[in-house]
Amino acid sequence: MDELEEPDRVSLRPRDVEFDWSALPMHWIPGDPYTTHLLNVLHLLLPEGERWFVRLFTQALPMIRDERLAEEVRGFIGQEAVHAESHQGVLDHFTAHGLDPEPYVGQVRWLFRHALGERDFTGRRNPERRREERLIEQVAGVAAIEHFTAVLGDMILNSPGLDAAGADPTMLDLLRWHGAEEVEHRAVAFDLYMHLDGRYWRRAKLMLVVAPGMLALWIKGVRFLMANDPTGRRRPRLTDPLRATRRYGLPGPGRLLRSFLPYLRRDYHPSQHGSTSQAVAYLASSPAAKAADERGGR
Ligand SMILES: [Fe+2]
Ligand SMILES: [Fe+2]
Numbered sequence: 204m205d206e207l208e209e210p211d212r213v214s215l216r217p218r219d220v221e222f223d224w225s226a227l228p229m230h231w232i233p234g235d236p237y238t239t240h241l242l243n244v245l246h247l248l249l250p251e252g253e254r255w256f257v258r259l260f261t262q263a264l265p266m267i268r269d270e271r272l273a274e275e276v277r278g279f280i281g282q283e284a285v286h287a288e289s290h291q292g293v294l295d296h297f298t299a300h301g302l303d304p305e306p307y308v309g310q311v312r313w314l315f316r317h318a319l320g321e322r323d324f325t326g327r328r329n330p331e332r333r334r335e336e337r338l339i340e341q342v343a344g345v346a347a348i349e350h351f352t353a354v355l356g357d358m359i360l361n362s363p364g365l366d367a368a369g370a371d372p373t374m375l376d377l378l379r380w381h382g383a384e385e386v387e388h389r390a391v392a393f394d395l396y397m398h399l400d401g402r403y404w405r406r407a408k409l410m411l412v413v414a415p416g417m418l419a420l421w422i423k424g425v426r427f428l429m430a431n432d433p434t435g436r437r438r439p440r441l442t443d444p445l446r447a448t449r450r451y452g453l454p455g456p457g458r459l460l461r462s463f464l465p466y467l468r469r470d471y472h473p474s475q476h477g478s479t480s481q482a483v484a485y486l487a488s489s490p491a492a493k494a495a496d497e498r499g500g501r
Pocket of ligand 2 (some may be wrong): 352
């Protein structure tokens with residue numbers, strides 16, 4: 204990937220992908236329920252999280268005073284909307300095969316729709332200003348989350364160990380198509396925050412909230428999925444993450460935890476990490492993205 208030239212900027216567009224889950228085995232990484240469910244947590248978290256991004260960024264659009272950024276935000280909204288629905292398809296498949304995700308997803312839904320949802324400031328002083336400030340704070344939160352989705356996107360694009368282990372190719376394509384679009388649009392939320400506010404302390408503060416929050420949700424999600432696996436109740440073991448690192452070459456817990464540190468640098472920009480050219484190359488070869496283009500795209 205080093206030989207590929209990095210494009211300055213790509214125009215972001217949603218790809219109207221479709222996936223057929225009818226042949227998906229419950230343990231789509233053969234013989235490895237832990238790593239299967241470690242990655243399945245994405246399906247539990249992303250649909251509600253990405254619908255929240257879409258609502259927030261749609262509200263933020265009228266505040267943007269830069270047409271190029273507004274165009275990127277519109278592309279981001281289109282991509283995240285398709286991501287949410289694609290992962291929802293996996294959840295529907297799980298439900299049909301005896302793994303009801305609703306007890307966990309219901310909590311995630313409450314988090315994004317109520318705890319982090321809209322507030323009514325009617326009757327308070329400067330309601331419009333308060334609404335904008337809350338929105339900017341939320342955009343800073345999305346920028347922090349998008350740092351991790353870009354890290355995870357880069358990880359899944361560089362995970363040949365999963366193919367070697369016989370992981371389900373349709374699932375790998377979903378994760379890599381999504382991961383590639385995360386890498387492709389990794390700067391949009393950050394650039395939007397810098398445009399609307401940009402204060403360092405605010406984005407650093409939100410990262411310090413988001414990083415432990417995501418870790419806690421992830422651990423809870425893996426435990427939930429393993430405890431509710433229709434093939435038998437299981438508990439994750441302490442050695443499982445290290446085994447996944449060794450077996451598939453995935454980054455270990457230490458590397459993932461450290462991955463939030465660059466975000467705290469004052470001169471951080473998402474373009475410093477990950478490869479747009481690799482993402483674009485994957486999207487040109489992804490079976491789902493190619494089929495979407497053949498159907499006429501959107
Ligand atoms: Fe996404
Ligand atoms: Fe994203």
